[in-house]
Amino acid sequence: MLPPVHSLFVPVLILLTVNTLASYGAKWTYTGPDGEDHWAQHYPFCGGPFQSPIDIQTPLLRYEPNLAPIELRNYDLSQNEQLTLSNNGHSVQLSLPSRMHISSLPNRYSAAQLHLHWGSLTLLPGSEHTVNGKQFPAELHIVHFNSDKYPNVSMAVDKSDGLAVLGVLIEIGEFNPAFDHFLKFVKGIKYRDQKIQVPAFNIRELLPPRLDQYYRYDGSLTTPPCYPSVLWTVFRSPVTFSVQQFQALASALYSSSVQESAPVLLNGNYRKPQRTDNRVILVSFQDGRALHGIPKAATALQRRQVIQKLLVGDLADLADEGLNQLLPAASPKPRTAGKRKNTRKSQRTHAPGVHKQRWQQNNLPSDTTGGQGGRNAYAPTTGWQKGAYGGQHVGKYGVSEAALCYGALAEKTERQLRGAHGQGQLTQVLRKSVFPELNLRSYLACRSELDLETIRLLLRRRPSDEANELDHSLTMATAGRKKRPVVSDRALSRATTRRPVRYSQSTVRKNNANNNNIYNNAYNNAYNNAHRHNRIQPLEWED
Known part of the structure; x- marks a missing residue:
């Protein structure tokens, strides 16, 4: 039984994990009566400022030459290590050890988990962030928390400097062996709340080759409770996976539990772009005809x-x-x-x-x-x-x-x-x-x-x-x-x-x-x- 609406903001926050983002409060979905248009009724920050995702439009860009390349530590995990792959009803999620971290930010941001957003077989685009209106088939998010200040992701999730997320846009193209390390196991987590153990691998291989070209802005969780606590880094270059790999996401998973009589496919799990609220987007690059003349960020x-x-x-x-x-x-x-x-x-x-x-x-x-x-x-x-x-x-x-x-x-x-x-x-x-x-x-x-x-x-x-x-x-x-x-x-x-x-x-x-x-x-x-x-x-x- 889900707790009533009046208990939205009680100490059960300690039990909150970024994967469900709804272990307290009302049920939420992406469409229908509990869809994103109604999230703010039970999760008021979803109707608040500095929400994500956004459309990364050229007029919002400000070139910042001092943005350093993203530096990752301990991303090359041993195959002898086991990671938890789960279906939380909203996405497929892979747990990550906290020794993985980003070292190029002012605080140490340790990894917590990664998950995906994707479209459907009939409506291919499914990324959350868009670039000048273009939506990609899928998007990968690697979630990190500020481990210099907070002991775990649950304590960091509602703090203004609590989270840093790496976003990777995904195109349909060549087969991607890095994604296959966990996508080949999704049939074992077909229904909500199912979990299995999978061998670890080099998480760096999921990211684009160049980590020095990215967009940077202040934003929020893209799912309830939508706290504006995320420093977003969205890489400029997309990666690819194959049609078969996309189909594994769009057709093999259900957002319903195994006990439910009418299974509901898990697809189209993306939030629409939100308004910018006077925000601008810092970019670490300034090349190409399309980006010529981007103004430099004020100091x-x-x-x-x-x-x-x-x-x-x-x-x-x-x-x-x-x-x-x-x-x-x-x-x-x-x-x-x-x-x-x-x-x-x-x-x-x-x-x-x-x-x-x-x-x-x-x-x-x-x-x-x-x-x-x-x-x-x-x-x-x-x-x-x-x-x-x-x-x-x-x-x-x-x-x-x-x-x-x-x-x-x-x-x-x-x-x-x-x-x-x-x-x-x-x-x-x-x-x-x-x-x-x-x-x-x-x-x-x-x-x-x-x-x-x-x-x-x-x-x-x-x-x-x-x-x-x-x-x-x-x-x-x-x-x-x-x-x-x-x-x-x-x-x-x-x-x-x-x-x-x-x-x-x-x-x-x-x-x-x-x-x-x-x-x-x-x-x-x-x-x-x-x-x-x-x-x-x-x-x-x-x-």
């Missing part, structure tokens, strides 16, 4: 400067230093971070001592170098903890990885809403609670563009008159106004300077004259972008 240093300016700095500096291009823009056309409009920095006077003191209190850690996408891509930082996270503001403004425990967050939110008879709002509330933090964390790692809702959260740390003025402008923009309000010199000086700084009227007018075009562009870009993205309208969050 983590530039992005930290933007956040610092929003927190305590002079917002006019964003325009003067060319950093306004890292704020929300109207055009979805990719922007090259290196191309900055040179402007003469305006003359300003600052209260001695105050500037330095406030920046030290709110300075982002210098080790937040995730934008390079290499070994420091997930360097730990300290974050704000407020509202749904049940904490208080802390001194530095990165993102606290330890604070983002999605299971605890969902349980607390559900308990609060249940008391207020508002269970139907769980998905919307979780999305609103989690999105700004995920957006900021991913923005600092150069894997997202900054969202207006995140800017709002940052501005709340400014003095009230500055924050109110700036938030008023954002509110008018998200309400869909086409024209920005007329801002007086006095209001502009309040909105674009630190509280202790005092501008003379002549200085403000001079700054306005020097930067009028830049301010107009920044305002219009932000407003048009807000009008274009309905999801950031106040109190209105879509699934």
Whole structure:
């Protein structure tokens, strides 16, 4: 008997394994009344932000030259070792020893299992990730957990830095002896919950030859409970297996148990692409005509400067230093971070001592170098903890990885809403609670563009008159106004300077004259972008 819906987020999480991802909560399938269109009713994160898979579109790509080749350790397993091959009702899964790990990430990510997603005999495509709309016949996922921080995959699955998954797209082509090491045994796991032992082999042979060419983005589990806890690496080059090997997947397995009278074939077990939520995709390569001119990812240093300016700095500096291009823009056309409009920095006077003191209190850690996408891509930082996270503001403004425990967050939110008879709002509330933090964390790692809702959260740390003025402008923009309000010199000086700084009227007018075009562009870009993205309208969050 499955537990009732109200027990979704109870300590049974300890028993959760990534293979089933549904050992608590309601039944789920890929189609029908329990299909993916209804997952969010019982698993609210499935309707939340930063979901996977996604369509890897060229306009989303940002070239990051510092992305290191994927380095794998202990993947060449001995044939004397036994691995567990199982049918969990959703996929075929092969257990992996934790000594297998990825060594090219800032933490050690140890292997847990691998599994496949595929289509059907009548509808061939079945990969989860797509490339410019192209869907492949199948996809392999090798799941790893952050073993530097968490003892097992069950404890890591709902943490923001908990998982790293290698994705391999699969074409129909030549026979693949590596896949045959376990596919030839699938008749022994024909029905759900059946398991057998199979000889180990070199898991590296399942991957494409080149491990230095891949796509990298922040995403989620592609099955319930859909926690946004995955650092995705999808290899550029697909591998192949034969028609016979594909048929073994699409026709030999059942999602039903042996006791059920009407067997249900296990096929078409893939989730549709999800919206990108301001995310971008880092790529480790930049060659070929199709990829010529891909913009280079903005550096983590530039992005930290933007956040610092929003927190305590002079917002006019964003325009003067060319950093306004890292704020929300109207055009979805990719922007090259290196191309900055040179402007003469305006003359300003600052209260001695105050500037330095406030920046030290709110300075982002210098080790937040995730934008390079290499070994420091997930360097730990300290974050704000407020509202749904049940904490208080802390001194530095990165993102606290330890604070983002999605299971605890969902349980607390559900308990609060249940008391207020508002269970139907769980998905919307979780999305609103989690999105700004995920957006900021991913923005600092150069894997997202900054969202207006995140800017709002940052501005709340400014003095009230500055924050109110700036938030008023954002509110008018998200309400869909086409024209920005007329801002007086006095209001502009309040909105674009630190509280202790005092501008003379002549200085403000001079700054306005020097930067009028830049301010107009920044305002219009932000407003048009807000009008274009309905999801950031106040109190209105879509699934």
